[in-house]
Amino acid sequence: MTSFNTIEYTIEGSVAWIFLDRPEVLNVYNVRMRDELFEALLAVRDDPAISVVVLAGKGNSFCAGADLTEFGSAPSQVVARDVRWKRDVWTLLLYCPKLTVAAIHGHCIGSGLEMALMCDIRLASQEAEFSMPEAKLGLIPAAGGTQTIPRSLGLGRSLEFLLTGRVIDANMASELGLITKVVSQSDLMCETHILAAKLANLDPRLVRLAKRAIIQGADMTITQGLELETHLVSHMHSINMTDPEL
Amino acid sequence: MPKQPVLTTQQGSIRIVRLDSPDNRNLITPEISRGIKSACAEANEDPSVLVLIITGSIEVFSSGRDRYTHECASDPTFDFDNWLIDHRVADAVSSVKATTIAAIEGEAIDHGLELAIACDIRVASDNSQLGANDLTSGILPWDGCTQRLPRLVGVPKALELLLTGKSLTGREAADIGLVNHVVSSHGTLTAALEMARTIIQSGPLALRYIKEAIYKSTDLPLDQGLALEADLSFILQSTNDRQEGIQSFHEKRRPKFTGR
Numbered sequence: 001m002t003s004f005n006t007i008e009y010t011i012e013g014s015v016a017w018i019f020l021d022r023p024e025v026l027n028v029y030n031v032r033m034r035d036e037l038f039e040a041l042l043a044v045r046d047d048p049a050i051s052v053v054v055l056a057g058k059g060n061s062f063c064a065g066a067d068l069t070e071f072g073s074a075p076s077q078v079v080a081r082d083v084r085w086k087r088d089v090w091t092l093l094l095y096c097p098k099l100t101v102a103a104i105h106g107h108c109i110g111s112g113l114e115m116a117l118m119c120d121i122r123l124a125s126q127e128a129e130f131s132m133p134e135a136k137l138g139l140i141p142a143a144g145g146t147q148t149i150p151r152s153l154g155l156g157r158s159l160e161f162l163l164t165g166r167v168i169d170a171n172m173a174s175e176l177g178l179i180t181k182v183v184s185q186s187d188l189m190c191e192t193h194i195l196a197a198k199l200a201n202l203d204p205r206l207v208r209l210a211k212r213a214i215i216q217g218a219d220m221t222i223t224q225g226l227e228l229e230t231h232l233v234s235h236m237h238s239i240n241m242t243d244p245e246l
Numbered sequence: 247m248p249k250q251p252v253l254t255t256q257q258g259s260i261r262i263v264r265l266d267s268p269d270n271r272n273l274i275t276p277e278i279s280r281g282i283k284s285a286c287a288e289a290n291e292d293p294s295v296l297v298l299i300i301t302g303s304i305e306v307f308s309s310g311r312d313r314y315t316h317e318c319a320s321d322p323t324f325d326f327d328n329w330l331i332d333h334r335v336a337d338a339v340s341s342v343k344a345t346t347i348a349a350i351e352g353e354a355i356d357h358g359l360e361l362a363i364a365c366d367i368r369v370a371s372d373n374s375q376l377g378a379n380d381l382t383s384g385i386l387p388w389d390g391c392t393q394r395l396p397r398l399v400g401v402p403k404a405l406e407l408l409l410t411g412k413s414l415t416g417r418e419a420a421d422i423g424l425v426n427h428v429v430s431s432h433g434t435l436t437a438a439l440e441m442a443r444t445i446i447q448s449g450p451l452a453l454r455y456i457k458e459a460i461y462k463s464t465d466l467p468l469d470q471g472l473a474l475e476a477d478l479s480f481i482l483q484s485t486n487d488r489q490e491g492i493q494s495f496h497e498k499r500r501p502k503f504t505g506r
Contacts, residue, residue, distance in 0.1 A: 071492045077480045084476050091472070135456055138449030138491030138503060142479040146459035147471035154423045155398050155464065159366040162456045163345050164444045219467035 006033040008058065009040045015196045016044050016053040016098075023059020029111045030067035034089050041092045051204045052196045053096065055119060056103040056189075062128070063112025068137075090144050093118040095215065097208040099199045103192040104128050105185060113178075114143035117152065120211070122179040123195065124170045125188040130178060131167040151218075152177050209236060252281025254288075259296040260442045261289055261344075262435075265308055272308040274357045276332040282361070286338040293505055296450055297442040298342055300365060301349040301435055308358030311380065311387075333357075336364035336390040343454050345445050349434035350374050350425065355413065360389040363398055366457065368425040369437045370416035376424060377413035397464055399424050449487040450505040455479075 008019040018040050020027035027033075044053045057063055075083075093100065093115070102116035105125040113130055116122050132149070134141050141149075141162065150158040153176050161168070170182045183191045209232045217225035251267035263285045265272040272278070282300070289295045302308055312333055318324040339346060339361065348354075348365040353375045362368055362376070370376065378395070380387045387408075396404035399422050406412070416428040429437045445453065455478040463471045482488050487503045494501035 068492055068495055075483075077483055080483065081477065081480050084480075091469070094468075135448035135452040136491070136501070137495055138452050138482065138485065138487035138489075138501065140452050140455050140459065140475065140479050140482060142476060144472050144475065146456060146475045147463045147466075147468055150460050150463045151468075154400075155460065156367060156423055156426055158460050159345075159457065160426050160441070162460065163366070163448070163453055164441060165448065166444070215468075219469075 004036045004040070006030065007036045007040060009043075011050065014049060014051045014200045016040075016047075016050045018044075018053060018055050020055070020057045020063055023057075023061075025067070026061040026064035026107055027057045027059065027112070028064050028067040029115070030070050033067075034087060037089050038087045038092060041089065041096065044098055045092070045096060048204075050098055051202070051207065052099045052101065052199045054101045054103055054192055054196055055115065056192070057105065057112075059106075061106030061112075062102070062104040062108045063115060064107040065110030065112055065133070066142075090114070090118055094144070097211060098204070099202070099207055099211075101192065101196060101199070103188055104179065105188055110134060110141065110145075111143040114141060114145040114148065117148040117178075118144065121195070121199075123181050123183060123188065123192055124173060124179045125185040126170055126182055127185055128170045128173070129167050130169075130173050131165060132162050133165040135163060136165045149178075206236070250281065251275075251278050252285065254285050257439070259294050259446045260299065260439065261285070261295050261297070262299045262301065265300075265302045268303060268305065271306045271310060271353070272302045272358065273310045273312055274308055274333060274335060274361065275312055279333050279335050282335045283338040286342050289342050289344050293450065295344050296446045296453060297345045297347060299347045299349055299435070299438045299442060300339070300361065301438070302351065302354075302358075304351050304432060306352035306358075307348070307350040307354040307374070308361055309353040309355040310358070311356040311385065313385075330388055334389050336360050336394070339364040340390075340394075343457075345442075345453060345457065347438045347441060349438040350376070350416070351431065351434055353413075356380055356387070357389055360387060360391045360394070363394045363424075364390060367441065368419075369427045369429060369434045369441070370419055370425040371431045371434050372416045372428050373431050374416040374419075374428075374434075375413040376416070376419045377411065378408050379411045381408055382411035447500070449482075449485075449491055449501070449503045451482060451485055451487060452491075455482065 006022050008021045010017045044050050100119040102119040102122045104116055105128050108128055108130045132145055173179045174182045213229050213232050217228050253264045253266055255262045289298050346365040348362040348368045350370040354362045355377050356379055359376055359378050378391055403422050419425040420428040459475050486506050491501050
């Protein structure tokens, strides 16, 4: 594994831990972090020994958004549009066949929140704060927020959250369904370890199929979704259950 | 000069549309429908309008549904399609490009509910009542309820409200996401204005594109929605407002957006 500059990547058993590692700037997301996350997530996807990946932040915060020092004069939009899909971290994370957990503390802002929303489960510490301030800067969310936030918050609350750019605390975020569970700051890492261990006990082949069924099925009509479910169930039964490849 | 049932006032880039027809509880008649639709059209023609607040009186937002007479129902020449067009308002409201906020005091029932849920955001008073009596009084809602209500509160809650005809208080409505906030009675317009004053500080184009991307998220598969969002953000990269937004951040000052 090449040494990373903006993230820290370690493996404990079948759990991969990716820490965003720019604590001096609250882990703001820059091009280098994008490239390193891309590499790390490819490794997670392709390593059969890994079944869970945890995303967390070093220092005082999970991630305070995009690194605005890199938002200089705009590149050609044609080029930018092309490049966007070449190192697509967000799709890699969203469709990761392994279980993904975000462990959030401190600031979870903009692309930080969008990153967390691409994960299957979100734990947050009591003092964590969430906001989407893009509109205040004349920007819009560009890491999926306009699509993933409504799927969690519903239409009315999403419109308010993104149009006002307001900050919400962990309890509100939990009530609204943005995060799965709130824990005390001192318990966050411990609770994340416990959750990761529990998730790592699930049969990874079943996890892969279940994630496909749920995530792909969400975009289908219910009839198509039920057909997909049946197809995946038949597939599971027709193969030799000791066969690790599905 | 007869009293206008729909009054429009302006505070900078915030426009307020008030339904004021107490004799029939702001029931949406063709006259009120015309007033609402023209306020929406005017808002769309004026890019400086960033927020449109729709409100009723202190006693009632809008309650009930205009009906055609028994004679009309059995008259083969009765033009039902045009009757609907004359009364509908929800599509006009949902096509407003500015952010729309409903400030609800008193009842928002039947057609009043449809008007409220056509807005982006809702603030209701704690003594407000929101509900849909249509089925229990023998009609099918015809201004968007069967489509907007489930997309807002989910199918189970929408079915419950429509099939039972029950009314929710402002608090109960906030708990299920039907309204965004509940405030004490007489406070909704103030709350809506406060929210509007926050919203108008943002980039006008960013506000429009966020609204577009969020509404389309309900119809597009996720990967296509992500592509739409990406394309909208690339379009914004060519704007002065994006430059201004980022520069103001670095200079630690308020941005001055121009909508270009």
